[in-house]
């Protein structure tokens with residue numbers, strides 16, 4: 001049985017005797033070895049961390065469960081967040097399960113259909129603003145200062161605490177940290193959390209070698225790469241359409257302390273990696289998640305030598321969340337036939 005992040009990792013989390021050990025079964029996600037894409041990279045071992053297998057289909061649940069538990073510990077009955085979609089779906093699910101009023105503020109028309117469907121179904125109060133994520137985050141921060149509402153965006157440190165548990169799982173699964181971690185970067189909370197997790201694991205086990213952190217933003221939403229706030233961020237990867245990341249400084253620390261990089265990938269690189277993961281590995285993630293593999297392929301194609309290296313690409317969310325993007329994939333073969341076996345045999349070249 002999946003114990004959930006709080007029960008499994010309580011000694012490493014801000015858990016007191018008053019913290020309810022709540023769970024929707026988050027964490028303990030698969031680390032899947034690449035079978036085909038690894039040949040293009042030329043590394044020793046390549047793994048995908050399937051964070052889309054969390055209860056609401058993204059990594060957000062790991063941190064949300066801790067943020068919600070700490071809110072409940074304080075006696076707060078109302079939570080709120082700004083979101084490009086996944087944080088709001090996660091907050092709304094825990095809000096529903098624990099009977100908290102959940103308010104989400106999202107950029108109108110800019111969040112993937114599956115994520116909005118989740119927030120609606122879980123019963124969130126939804127404010128769709130005529131603005132982008134960065135504006136939504138400013139509004140929700142002010143809202144939570146004025147009212148007795150718990151802010152559950154990743155500027156809430158409990159979110160980062162929960163999300164760091166993904167690093168512990170990777171170390172447990174492969175027996176060490178990988179040489180390289182590749183991860184998408186939006187608001188930059190997750191890269192911050194993974195790095196914190198690896199550092200804490202090293203404090204407990206001095207022999208652990210830390211990974212090089214490789215973060216990737218989308219080209220049209222790359223404030224950290226360009227060292228400049230992006231007023232009007234653009235990318236098909238709506239989850240990471242963020243122009244002023246809240247954890248900007250911490251992401252830079254993770255990059256520099258690990259001798260890593262934060263670089264960008266184009267929308268076409270992202271879509272190519274997204275399609276490859278599905279068609280070559282049987283792994284359907286959302287476009288933003290594929291930025292991690294897109295980044296790895298960009299480096300490998302530029303000639304970086306990964307021989308002998310172990311690499312983990314974090315795939316942050318499930319592909320089912322964004323049906324509009326998936327419907328742009330050309331089917332290998334998809335035609336209509338009469339309900340007649342000989343017709344279908346002919347179609348499949350089986351005659």
Ligand code: AN7
Nearest residue numbers: 083084086087186187188189190316317
């Ligand atoms: C699938 O839900 O910001 O760098 O409001 O949904 O920690 O922000 C989502 C971000 C990567 C980037 N992949 O992580 C939100 C939100 C997926 C995401 C990211 C997000 P951060």
